[in-house]
Amino acid sequence: MAALPNDFSLAALESAYGQGIPCPSDFSFPSHVLDQWTSKQPQSPAIIWASPDFKQERxxxxxxxxxxSNRxxxxxxxxxxxxxDKVLVQLPRVAEWWIIIFGLMRLGAVPAPGTSLLVAxxxxxxxMSCKATAFVGDTEACSRFQDISSEVGVPLVFQVRTQDDGDLGSSRIDFQDAVSKVPKEAKCDHVQHASNDLALLYFTSGTTGDPKMVLLENEYTLGHTITGAWYQLAPGKVFANMADLGWAKAAYSTFGCFNHGATLFVQPPPPGAFHPSSVIDILHRYPITSLCAPPTIYRTxxxxxxxxxxxxxxxxxxxxxxxxxxxLNASVIKEWRDKTGITIKDAWGQTETVIMVGNFAGEKVKEGSMGKCAPHFVVGIIGPNGEELxxxxxxxxxxxxxxxxxAKWIFKAIPQATSRRAKLTSGKRNLEARRGTAPETEVCGTRTSTSTLSGGMMMSSPPPATVSVLSRSRVHSRLTQRYSNLPPSVPPTKREARL
Incomplete structure (x- = not known):
């Protein structure tokens, strides 16, 4: 478990994580983070789950x-x-999702979450792409998967029982029943872990071409300590995230929240079209201190x-x-602040990373911008030939x-894109963006089309046309001053960080 700074300001994060976050060679998130927080605050709520109609709570x-998760x-x-082993997971917002993800991680198996939109x-x-050995889902997801299970050679199907389930499907294993047969307080502590073992496997949205696998190691989960600081989480804080559990934003929320010993609020969306009253209701009923939602929700x-x-x-x-x-429109930020006193803070990351740029605490927010570069990342604005602008x-x-x-995540997470990336950047391996269309505006994505700003970050919306960022003088000039001896064709190095 990473040492946490006294506050969430960028200055404090720079001080705490400026040289990276020390990671044990045998690091595994469930044992090194979840269990450590359990020893400190065993009865503190990790998850608060509420049914859409608020009639049930867990x-x-x-x-x-x-x-x-041990059981x-x-x-x-x-x-x-x-x-x-790779295990596909397709579930609605139920507490079992976290039990399953952490359970597979304890075993050293690799969960591959998928969104509720996936069809057979x-x-x-x-x-077939990840050579899965098992599938976990609710009754609807299991039915979809069993239509093709024989074709892909994956007969092992676990069904998670939910409120709306009918009978257990044929040839399925009842997940809750299987767990109940394991004695309480039994430990899965015999598996040897390494910080560079695979922890999670995500597929990008496939906006351009087929979805690509993004391979995330154990050490990646510790890196979301930075993300949790952007969320401003700590023990006693309650965090709500509006993303589908199949997107990597669920990983941002999970590891960002639990790295800081906070509480995650979970509620399945009410049936039918989205209505803003559902968000207002949870903010009124529950002590949610931090909310992360896509711009489409804030606009409503x-x-x-x-x-x-x-x-x-x-x-x-x-x-x-x-x-x-x-x-996010500046007018929306202003309107929400006028009504609530809270300024919505933007950020940018990708499926294979943690937060790389963000509006952190203590920094003045320029409406329409997404902030300054996070500790340990080297972010800059360059021209078409890699020159500093x-x-x-x-x-x-x-x-x-x-x-x-x-280097730790982007270059390692998508191995099939490595050779193409090197060609696109003349061997420098330093570009992950496209040209912009207006001053102080960039289109953020990757030249390899392995991930897009929206595909892995939030929900199933199309990739944005533009993303506003702070001007180079605010994002990047302080790096130039510190590393003025670097070649002009290479964005200046913030630090030789390790994560």
């Missing part, structure tokens, strides 16, 4: 989450799953009808709001992939 303590690991092992052909593609929250409803349902505890995935010039947002966090 609180899972840190102690219970630790115990159930889940042993249940999976009993049915033949072992270290290195999508599941087939993913199962500032409509006249939503603001009228908000006036009748005052917010209970919210003191921090953040957003990512696509640009003058202040105020339009260019490309670039992340170096030969040093710091970029």
């Amino acid at each position: 609180i899972v303590s840190y102690e219970e989450l630790s115990d159930l 889940a690991a042993l249940a999976f092992e009993k049915h033949g799953i072992k270290k290195g 052909k999508d599941l087939k593609f993913r199962a 929250l500032v409509t006249s009808a939503a603001l009228e409803y908000l006036a009748s349902r005052p917010i209970k505890a919210l003191d921090h709001c953040c957003s990512a995935g696509e640009p 003058e202040d105020g010039q339009e260019g490309e947002l670039a992340v170096r992939t030969d040093v710091g966090g970029g």
Whole structure:
């Protein structure tokens, strides 16, 4: 478990993580983070789950989450799953998702979460691409998968029982029943882990071409300590995230939250079309202190009808709001701040990374911008040939992939894109962006089309046309001053960080 700074300011994060986050060679998130927080605060809530109509509620303590994930690991092992096996997971927002993810990680197996939008052909593609050995889902997801399970050679199907389930499907293993057969307080502590073992496997959205696998190691999960600081989380804080569990934003929320010993609020969306009242209701009923939602949700929250409803349902505890995935209108930020006193803080990251640029605490927010570069990442604005640009010039947002966090995650996470990336950047391996269309505006994505700003970050919205960032003088000039001896064709190095 990483040492946490005294506050969430960028200055404090620079001081705490300027040289990277020390990671044990045998690091595994469940044992090194979840279990450590369990020993400190066993009865503190890890997850608060509420049904869409608020008639049912479930609180899972840190102690219970630790115990159930240990028992889940042993249940999976009993049915033949072992270290290195890839397991597809397609579930709605239920507490079992975290029990399953942490259980597989304890076993050294690799969960591959998928969104609720995936149909049989999508599941087939993913199962064949990652050579999956098992599938976990609710009754609907299991039915979809069993249509193609024989084609992909994956007969092992676990069904998670939910409120809306009918009978257990044929040839399926009842997940809750399998876990209940493992004695309480049983431990899955016999598996040897390494910090560079695979922890998670995500598929990009496939906006351009087929979805690509993104391979994430154990050490990656510790890196989301930075993300949790952007969320401004700590023990006693409650965090709500509006993303589908199949997107990498769920990993941002999971590891960002639990690295800081906070509580995750979970609620399945009400049936039918989205309505902003559902968000206002949870902010009114529960002590949620931090909210992360895509711009599309914030836009609905500032409509006249939503603001009228908000006036009748005052917010209970919210003191921090953040957003990512696509640009957020300055007018929306202003309207929300005028009504709540809270400024929505933007950020940018990708499926294979943690937060790389963000509006952190203590920094003045320029409306329409996504902030300053996070500790350990090397971010700059460059021209078409990789040259460093003058202040105020339009260019490309670039992340170096030969040093710091970029080397640790971007370059390693998508091996099939490595050779293409090297060709595109003349062997420098330092570009992860496209050209912009207006001053101080960049289109953020990758030249390899392996991930896009929206595809892995938030929800299933199309990739944005533009993303506003701070001018180069604010993002990048301080790096130039510190490393003025670097060749002009290479974005200056912030530090030789290790994560």
